[in-house]
Amino acid sequence: LALKRMSVRKDYRGMGIAKALARTALAFARQRGCRAVVLNTLMLQHEARGLYERLGFRRHRRYVLPTLYGRLANCTITSYRYELPGTP
Secondary structure (H helix, E strand, O other): OEOOOOOOOHHHOOOOHHHHHHHHHHHHHHHOOOOEEEEEEEOOOHHHHHHHHHHOOEEEEEEEOOOHHHHHHOOEEEEEEEEOOOOO
């Protein structure tokens, strides 16, 4: 399962909403027999990266955005993966 564009409005951050959304996505994937949940995040999204790592996501790989802008700005993307134990 690919988790894409999860976001919480700034004035609602710090209330546990993102954690609840991520846990719900993990439960959804587990119930449907997915082997893992994967996502990408930008290098600037420090809070998001911290959240994913606290939830048990592991860094899978890092790469520079493969566009002219990405190369010029050294825009690094980090891929995360959460293995779902007990799935085929």
